[in-house]
Structures are given as C-alpha cells and as structure tokens.
Amino acid sequence: MATYSVYFAGLSLTTHQKFTLAQAITKIHADITGAEAYFAQVIFKSLDMHDCFIGGVLLNEPHIFLNGQIRIGRSEQIKKQLLVELEIAIQTTTCLAGHQIWAYIDEITPGQMIEYGQILPAVGDDGVWFSTLPSSIQKKLNYLNS
Structure with missing residues (x-):
C-alpha cells in the first residue's frame, strides 16, 4: 500500500545500507500509519x-530523493511525522545532512491501487481485505509481517 522509491545520486549505498534503510522505512511506515x-x-x-x-x-x-506513495486518508500530522522520521532514518543510515535529503509523500486513492492481486482497501479496512485473500497469500503476508 505504500511504495517508497529512494533515488540517490553522488553516493554509493551498500547492500547493508539499503537493507538497513528498507527495514527502517518499513518500520516507520507501520508504526506511524498502523x-x-x-x-x-x-x-x-x-x-x-x-x-x-x-x-x-x-x-x-x-x-x-525519497518519494513515498501512500493511501489517501491519513491526517496531516501523520504525514508530517512520516516525513520527519524518514529523513532522520536516511540521515542516520547515510550520514547525509538534512539539506541533501528531499522527501515527498503522495497520496493515491485505494481504488486506484492493486497489490497481491487485489484492489486495495480504504485506510482502516485492512482486516476485511486480508480475510478475502487466498490462504496462500495470507500465509506469505503473515511471514513478511513477522
């Protein structure tokens, strides 16, 4: 439901840095948005x-340059918190200064997104959406969530 595209220029990110940053972005997104x-x-x-x-x-x-695409329906406070915490994670992982990090959050209507073979639900309807998925996909998603 959220895609974070990390474009980087003038530096080289190691696989470990990418892994660390991907883990941080995922955790920040999950913690802040629920x-x-x-x-x-x-x-x-x-x-x-x-x-x-x-x-x-x-x-x-x-x-x-970080571009995050998320489902529409989250408060301005949540989006601002996402941006601040994402910038901190990038700074921590890369040692870049704040002026070298540009981040954006774009919102997309859930009905205009498809993941895991299904149109995505509105914010707050994740449980109902999950229950309609085939059991093999549910198993995979439970593994990814652990």
Whole structure:
C-alpha cells in the first residue's frame, strides 16, 4: 500500500545500507500509519550526478530523493511525522545532512491501487481485505509481517 522509491545520486549505498534503510522505512511506515509491515515496499535507484539538476543547476553534492506513495486518508500530522522520521532514518543510515535529503509523500486513492492481486482497501479496512485473500497469500503476508 505504500511504495517508497529512494533515488540517490553522488553516493554509493551498500547492500547493508539499503537493507538497513528498507527495514527502517518499513518500520516507520507501520508504526506511524498502523498498517501492517507487508504493505510497505522500498525500491532503490542509483542516479548519475550528471542527470540531476536543482534550480536548473547540475547537482554538485550527494543527494537522496525519497518519494513515498501512500493511501489517501491519513491526517496531516501523520504525514508530517512520516516525513520527519524518514529523513532522520536516511540521515542516520547515510550520514547525509538534512539539506541533501528531499522527501515527498503522495497520496493515491485505494481504488486506484492493486497489490497481491487485489484492489486495495480504504485506510482502516485492512482486516476485511486480508480475510478475502487466498490462504496462500495470507500465509506469505503473515511471514513478511513477522
């Protein structure tokens, strides 16, 4: 239900750093939104510094750009808390300064999302949605959540 795309330029992230950051993003999302951990996915993409511009000027220092797509229906306070805690996790994992981290939260209507072969439920209807999944998918999601 949440996809966090982490674009990074001017630095190299190790597999361990990616794992650590993916775990942190997943935990932050689950803790703050109340959604199960299996609803969060994290995707990493390395960018060439020569492909990144800010204000029309070529990027001259390492940056991370995080774009989180979540279901619509969460309060402004929750979205702000997500952003702050995600930035802290990125800083902790990468040692980048705050001005080198840009983060965004986009909201999508659940009816415009499909995961695990099913249209996603509204915020708060996760349990009902889960109960309609095939048992093999439920088993997989329970494993991911553990």
